[in-house]
Amino acid sequence: MISFVIRLQSRAHFTIRRKAGADGGAFIGTNARRRKQARRRLAIVIAAFIAAYLVIGTRLVQYGLSEPVLSASIAGNVHAVASRPNIVDRNGLLLATDLNMVSLYADPRRIVDADEVVEKLALVIPNLDWSDTHRKLRSDSGFQWLRRQLTPKQQADILALGLPGLGFRPEKRRFYPGGVMASHIVGHVNVDNQGLAGMERYLDQQGLADLRAAGLTHDTRLEPVRLSIDLRVQNIVRDVAAKAMADYQAEAAGAVILDVETGEVLAMASVPDYDPNEPSRTLPDGRVDKEYEKGWFNRISNATFEMGSTFKSFTLAMGLDAGGITLNSVVDASRPIRMGGFTIRDFKGKNRPLSIPEVFQYSSNIGTAAVADMVGIDGHQQFLTRLGLLSRVETEMPGVATPTQPRTWKKINSVTISFGHGVATTPLQTAVAAAALMNGGYLVPPTFLTRTPEEAKSLARRVIKETTSADMRFLYDWNGRNGSGRHAQVEGFHIGGKTGTADKVINGRYAKNINFNAFVAAFPMDKPRYVVLTIIDAPRTGENGGRTAASTAAPMIKAILRRVAPLLGVKPRFGEPEAEIRLVDY
Known part of the structure; x- marks a missing residue:
């Protein structure tokens, strides 16, 4: 139921x-x-x-959102493929660019026969270090670089070998089409495309390195960086400096051209120099060529020198600006000055009272010492500080040297500094201070980037009176026509300036037979637009056998301006009567 x-x-x-x-x-x-x-x-x-x-x-x-997992051996190269912006000159001509490359790496854990891999790679890669490569292939790590930045042909040849455990990684290689031409300005990068010197390093300091670290520049086309230099002018300046170094058997030579209104550096060369495509050269035995690396040293901005009689420009400008002298003043240069156990004499002195233009023309140490004495020690130091000659110059270029001066200024220091001994400055800041004497009295910070006159005016500061600047233009023109500046004259152009011949300091002592020569020039003198400064370090000979600045640095000015002036838009004037030279009392 x-x-x-x-x-x-x-x-x-x-x-x-x-x-x-x-x-x-x-x-x-x-x-x-x-x-x-x-x-x-x-x-x-x-x-x-x-x-x-x-x-x-x-x-x-x-x-x-998490970071990629990487082995410790390659963590430092995470951003190796990051891009850098092109660097171009003021006219858009290419100075530096990125090339797409590949680099060879190995996973040692997948290498079957390390000896076979080394032997086959040596057929494709020149100068392969057998022992180092073998050591890497036998290591316990999961990643080892074997060769950075290979050519496409080398990559194809290695692929054809069919070796397991090898791979390629895309990278960027920096290429400098001009080679040595502007090496000290542009600088160079390391194998990971990180800026080490010059404007390349400046770009990293301005935030490019942070963008790379954030991964924001990978395969990204960045806006070109336009420099102030004119590649055509740069080529001429570098060529003249290299020729002068060879012809005068000097240790080094260099030159810089500045726009007196904007402070733009149109050209800067220092030889010996180097090729930024190969910043470190390896000798056949594997050692680094130390002599080649000496070319890294930029004597225009990274070195300080006693600039000799070019400093007399600033001493006379100081006396004129302070009202202690006029162009019609006369100082007694008939006898040497004895001070603190030293005797100050003139080189080929006239042994008589000299007018201020004659002090400049004959480069009288006694006359400039008298002017410095009129102003006084404190006033002298303050004036040179105002012109920027005693402090580090502010510009984009990394590694700019800081001037040296006495810890305590005494009267003997003021006297010797008046004619360019006892203070060491960079040639670049000497040119910048000279530009202030020519442009109406405004100190404009130098720049390696393009700058408009309006931007320059906002940065400029007055350091001397307009009348003082007019007097200094007269003195530069006077010396260009009648003094040592005659060796720098180019027919059709009005060039003025001042030579400077200084005994070099060797092991703390002045060497009587080794000179550091300079010439600071301005042109055209009716309305100066550019300042040019040339240097020649320890020349053994010069024009007509002379070793002074008039026989070495001044002819460099002539060689530069006869080729550069037309490129800068300065028109020659032929057949015009010489302007009457008069002393004007302001």
Whole structure:
């Protein structure tokens, strides 16, 4: 009976279930129960799928935001493929650019026969270090660089070898089309494309290194950086400096050209120099060529020298600006000055009273010492500080040298500094101070980037009176026509300036037979637009056998300006009568 009821109930479309309550029971359909169970199971499956997708999505987001996992051996090269902006001159000519390259690496764990790999790679890669490569291939690390920056042909040849465990990584290589031409200005980078010198290093200091670290420069085309230099002018200046160094058998030579209104550096060369495409040269025996690396030293901005009689420009400007002298003043240069155990004489002195133009023309040490004495020690130091000659020059170029001066200025210091001994400055800041004498009296910070006259005016500060600047233009023109500046004259152009011949300091002593020569020039003298400064370090000979600045540095000015002036838009004037030279009292 019981079994019959159970079978009957299983065939029924309803189930009797007793419930507590007034009704005492209810009828629940079997189909309804099954549908409810199906919906419950479907909901469970949907919830499981949603949970799985949430876990997967969360993990993908986590992977996307996290740093990539790298082995310690390559962590320092994470940003090796980062781009750098092109560097161009003021006319848009290319100075530096990136090339796409590849570098070879190995996974030593997958190398089957290290000896075989080394032997085959040596057939493709020149100067491969067998022992070092073998050591890398036998190491326990998962990554080893074998050779950086290969050519496409080398990459194809290595792929053809079919060696397991080798791979390639895309990289950037910096290329300098001009080679040595502007090496000290542009600078160079290391194998990871990080700026080490010159404007390349400046770019990293201005935030490029941070952008690289953030991964924002990978394969990104950046806006070119336009420099102030004119590549045509730069080529001439460098050529003249190299020729002078060879012809005069000197240790070094150099030159710089400045725009007196904007402070833009149009050209700067220092020889010996180097090729930024190969900043470190390796000798056949594997050693680094130390003599070649001496070319890294930029004597125009990174070195200080006693600038000799070029400083007489600033001494006379100081006396004129202070009102202690006028162009019509006369100082006694008839006798040497004895002071503190030293005797100060003139080189080829006239042994008579001299007017201020004659003091400048004959480069009288006695005359300039007298002018410095009129102003006084404190006034002398303050004036040179105002001209920026005693402090580090502010410009974009990294590694600019700081001038040296006596710890305590005494009278003997002021006297010797008046004619360029006792203070060492960079040739660049000497040119900048000379530009202030020519442009109406405004000191404009030098720049290696393009700058408008309006931008320069906002940065300029007056350091001397307009009348003092006019007097100095007269003195430069006077010396250019009648003094040592005659050796720098180019027919059709009005060039003025001042020579400077200083005994070099060797082991703390002045060497009588070794000179450091300079010439600071301005042109055209009716309205100076440019200042040019040339240097020649320790020449053994010069024009007509002379070793002074008039025979070495001045002819460099002539060689530069006869080729550069037309490029700078300065028109020659032929056949015009010479302007009457008069002494004007302001």
